[in-house]
Amino acid sequence: MKNVNASIITIGDELLIGQVIDTNSAWIAQQLNKIGVAVKRRIAVGDSAVDIVDILDEESKYSDIILMTGGLGPTSDDITKNVLCNYFGGKMVVNEGALKNVKYLFEQVFKRPISEVNLRQAEVPDVCEVIQNKRGSAPGMIFNKGRVIYISMPGVPYEMKGIMEEAVIPLLKEKFKLPVIVHRTMLTAGIGESALAEIIKDFEDELPAEIKLAYLPTYGMVRLRLSTSGFDKNAVEENIDKYFNDLKLLAKDYLVTDLDEPMQVVVGKLLKEKNKTVSTAESCTGGYVAHLITSVAGSSKYYEGSIVSYSYNVKESVLGVHGDTLNTLGAVSEQTVVEMLKGLLGKLNTDYGVAISGIMGPDGGTEDKPVGTVWMAVGNKEDYQTQKINLRFSRERNIEVTGMMALNFLRKFILAN
Amino acid sequence: MKNVNASIITIGDELLIGQVIDTNSAWIAQQLNKIGVAVKRRIAVGDSAVDIVDILDEESKYSDIILMTGGLGPTSDDITKNVLCNYFGGKMVVNEGALKNVKYLFEQVFKRPISEVNLRQAEVPDVCEVIQNKRGSAPGMIFNKGRVIYISMPGVPYEMKGIMEEAVIPLLKEKFKLPVIVHRTMLTAGIGESALAEIIKDFEDELPAEIKLAYLPTYGMVRLRLSTSGFDKNAVEENIDKYFNDLKLLAKDYLVTDLDEPMQVVVGKLLKEKNKTVSTAESCTGGYVAHLITSVAGSSKYYEGSIVSYSYNVKESVLGVHGDTLNTLGAVSEQTVVEMLKGLLGKLNTDYGVAISGIMGPDGGTEDKPVGTVWMAVGNKEDYQTQKINLRFSRERNIEVTGMMALNFLRKFILAN
Numbered sequence: 017m018k019n020v021n022a023s024i025i026t027i028g029d030e031l032l033i034g035q036v037i038d039t040n041s042a043w044i045a046q047q048l049n050k051i052g053v054a055v056k057r058r059i060a061v062g063d064s065a066v067d068i069v070d071i072l073d074e075e076s077k078y079s080d081i082i083l084m085t086g087g088l089g090p091t092s093d094d095i096t097k098n099v100l101c102n103y104f105g106g107k108m109v110v111n112e113g114a115l116k117n118v119k120y121l122f123e124q125v126f127k128r129p130i131s132e133v134n135l136r137q138a139e140v141p142d143v144c145e146v147i148q149n150k151r152g153s154a155p156g157m158i159f160n161k162g163r164v165i166y167i168s169m170p171g172v173p174y175e176m177k178g179i180m181e182e183a184v185i186p187l188l189k190e191k192f193k194l195p196v197i198v199h200r201t202m203l204t205a206g207i208g209e210s211a212l213a214e215i216i217k218d219f220e221d222e223l224p225a226e227i228k229l230a231y232l233p234t235y236g237m238v239r240l241r242l243s244t245s246g247f248d249k250n251a252v253e254e255n256i257d258k259y260f261n262d263l264k265l266l267a268k269d270y271l272v273t274d275l276d277e278p279m280q281v282v283v284g285k286l287l288k289e290k291n292k293t294v295s296t297a298e299s300c301t302g303g304y305v306a307h308l309i310t311s312v313a314g315s316s317k318y319y320e321g322s323i324v325s326y327s328y329n330v331k332e333s334v335l336g337v338h339g340d341t342l343n344t345l346g347a348v349s350e351q352t353v354v355e356m357l358k359g360l361l362g363k364l365n366t367d368y369g370v371a372i373s374g375i376m377g378p379d380g381g382t383e384d385k386p387v388g389t390v391w392m393a394v395g396n397k398e399d400y401q402t403q404k405i406n407l408r409f410s411r412e413r414n415i416e417v418t419g420m421m422a423l424n425f426l427r428k429f430i431l432a433n
Numbered sequence: 434m435k436n437v438n439a440s441i442i443t444i445g446d447e448l449l450i451g452q453v454i455d456t457n458s459a460w461i462a463q464q465l466n467k468i469g470v471a472v473k474r475r476i477a478v479g480d481s482a483v484d485i486v487d488i489l490d491e492e493s494k495y496s497d498i499i500l501m502t503g504g505l506g507p508t509s510d511d512i513t514k515n516v517l518c519n520y521f522g523g524k525m526v527v528n529e530g531a532l533k534n535v536k537y538l539f540e541q542v543f544k545r546p547i548s549e550v551n552l553r554q555a556e557v558p559d560v561c562e563v564i565q566n567k568r569g570s571a572p573g574m575i576f577n578k579g580r581v582i583y584i585s586m587p588g589v590p591y592e593m594k595g596i597m598e599e600a601v602i603p604l605l606k607e608k609f610k611l612p613v614i615v616h617r618t619m620l621t622a623g624i625g626e627s628a629l630a631e632i633i634k635d636f637e638d639e640l641p642a643e644i645k646l647a648y649l650p651t652y653g654m655v656r657l658r659l660s661t662s663g664f665d666k667n668a669v670e671e672n673i674d675k676y677f678n679d680l681k682l683l684a685k686d687y688l689v690t691d692l693d694e695p696m697q698v699v700v701g702k703l704l705k706e707k708n709k710t711v712s713t714a715e716s717c718t719g720g721y722v723a724h725l726i727t728s729v730a731g732s733s734k735y736y737e738g739s740i741v742s743y744s745y746n747v748k749e750s751v752l753g754v755h756g757d758t759l760n761t762l763g764a765v766s767e768q769t770v771v772e773m774l775k776g777l778l779g780k781l782n783t784d785y786g787v788a789i790s791g792i793m794g795p796d797g798g799t800e801d802k803p804v805g806t807v808w809m810a811v812g813n814k815e816d817y818q819t820q821k822i823n824l825r826f827s828r829e830r831n832i833e834v835t836g837m838m839a840l841n842f843l844r845k846f847i848l849a850n
Contacts, residue, residue, distance in 0.1 A: 037456055
């Protein structure tokens with residue numbers, strides 16, 4: 017049986033000049049994959065009628081489902097709705113449901129006067145089926161032509177997600193006979209992509225054709241993913257799990273989790289299991305580790321807070337680092353992070369703590385301590401460990417990789433203590 | 434004179450199942466725009482030979498330049514190099530420069546034994562011109578066919594950026610006669626997209642055809658961008674600046690900056706100008722505001738740090754919020770953020786401070802204080818202001834929008850005080 021293929025088209029000039037990063041199409045791809053739709057291509061095109069028409073023509077050759085986002089806003093640079101109206105040979109009419117929704121939003125939610133421009137959001141081509149948008153003023157639209165279904169959604173992620181979850185996913189599941197696509201993903205840390213490839217070379221060579229292996233580097237770690245598909249869910253899962261278990265054994269020294277979840281979720285689960293708390297003292301990461309931890313819903317169960325000690329002053333006055341230590345050894349030193357850790361645990365009274373100090377660049381490096389030098393300490397009231405790392409990326413990436421390495425260092429300490 | 438068009442193709446199954454967000458193509462698009470290359474389309478395809486060949490055939494109809502990233506890694510799921518070798522009718526040979534580079538990286542930088550797999554990174558099709566990769570082991574490759582130039586780069590952002598900056602951009606500037614593309618972007622806050630559209634409606638109606646206006650919503654703010662192009666740099670800039678100045682006047686009550694820079698950079702510049710310092714006390718944003726501020730290089734000049742007081746305990750013990758206040762009015766209350774602010778300014782001794790407490794969801798809301806309720810306070814030692822906001826997004830977006838609104842609140846307070 018052949019795959020059901022989809023193309024995802026994001027529309028907007030801002031995507032082509034790189035002013036925004038497209039997060040919609042990754043999210044849509046995830047949702048389609050979960051229900052067994054194979055994403056064939058993701059394309060970004062500009063707010064140009066001829067370019068939109070060209071890409072619709074092309075993608076309809078490859079795909080059964082074409083999902084579009086963007087270009088449905090109230091302003092004149094948003095042309096998608098009119099282009100689709102012409103493409104499918106319709107004319108614009110007011111949709112009563114959409115009109116009611118726009119009025120409700122402006123009168124009850126935004127509490128702003130409603131304008132001509134806003135009211136035009138309720139107009140749709142008479143050849144489409146309307147999907148009401150409960151989170152905004154631009155409705156979604158469904159068109160059918162030949163064997164292909166075309167769905168247009170707003171580009172605002174929150175609105176698009178509502179329409180996908182409530183209407184599009186149920187519709188596609190009903191309309192198509194979809195195979196089960198199964199992925200198994202694990203996260204490894206502390207080993208590079210090619211070293212990992214050496215370790216699992218024999219395994220990889222012997223993988224059957226129906227199972228694909230992918231290496232996904234992420235913040236200095238590597239995720240390994242096995243993928244397969246079929247129509248008998250149990251058989252497919254049994255088959256992939258056999259290989260996935262073998263792979264876990266091979267990678268066991270570097271395995272962080274055998275689920276497709278980020279490091280901060282793994283650390284959070286571990287703390288919840290042990291009923292323990294943690295706090296952080298951050299210099300160079302400037303609150304990024306706190307942000308990672310608190311991006312997880314329910315993190316207040318195990319996270320107390322962070323002292324972001326960006327200056328010498330805060331290191332001394334809040335964390336109690338000795339002026340002598342800072343002046344003789346410097347803020348980026350083993351002794352400083354140890355004193356930060358001890359001050360943190362004393363002050364915030366958590367079971368575990370992490371302290372980080374380094375030079376993220378682009379300036380601030382010296383011959384002894386080049387940009388990318390980072391010291392970190394992790395510990396509890398009885399014991400601690402320190403490590404020094406050397407990074408060689410941009411400021412942004414140095415912060416991200418340091419944050420992840422600190423969480424991995426914490427994870428290993430918790431497991432051992 | 435016609436545009437020089439480019440297509441950006443990112444290759445990797447992980448892009449189609451949505452496991453990673455593609456940041457490469459936005460960055461590449463920015464760089465191309467700066468030198469006057471118009472990006473026609475951005476496409477993501479899987480690690481599949483037939484899909485890569487199809488897309489190369491198609492894009493060569495539209496574009497003069499085809500830039501590819503991804504699929505050049507050392508592992509067997511990386512097939513781009515072999516596909517290109519077949520597509521352009523070459524055979525694999527060892528490139529001496531690339532071989533030297535791989536050996537250098539493993540012996541001097543990674544300090545790991547070099548494997549068979551790694552050595553294969555030095556093999557390239559004999560029909561390409563090699564671009565050496567100073568940041569990694571996979572070289573870039575240039576192919577010419579008909580009027581189209583094809584360039585293949587590794588998918589690791591840090592490596593791709595090095596190759597783009599050092600080799601690709603200079604090459605394209607030399608090879609093509611490129612127009613000047615000029616954008617002018619401003620950031621507005623405190624007004625929605627459609628309300629802004631009403632204010633500038635007449636301006637928009639009277640814009641000449643060669644100038645395009647775009648509305649770019651971003652974290653609850655709106656960027657406005659004018660774009661135009663031509664071959665006489667001075668004339669093009671004079672023309673767009675005239676309209677841009679008119680637009681600034683129309684949007685003046687909401688204008689944050691008339692440069693294409695984020696809020697955190699604007700706030701940082703303001704503090705540096707005034708030679709003042711700031712600190713933050715964050716509950717619900719969990720370090721995100723600190724992260725925004727410290728993502729700017731040089732922020733240590735004006736930023737002292739943050740007390741991320743995620744728990745009641747830290748609010749009381751570090752910031753000195755009264756237990757009574759927390760117990761009677763709750764952590765999400767005007768009184769709590771005022772006490773957080775006062776404690777913060779007393780403790781960290783900065784000129785300005787910001788305090789934030791709210792409920793980011795998905796759980797934790799009550800009838801009185803639903804998810805999305807946020808209180809914030811901003812002030813100095815003499816004065817302060819508070820505001821309450823109500824958001825209705827996901828946890829992730831609630832944190833992001835709150836962070837931006839807090840920085841805007843701070844910006845306005847600094848300007849007035």
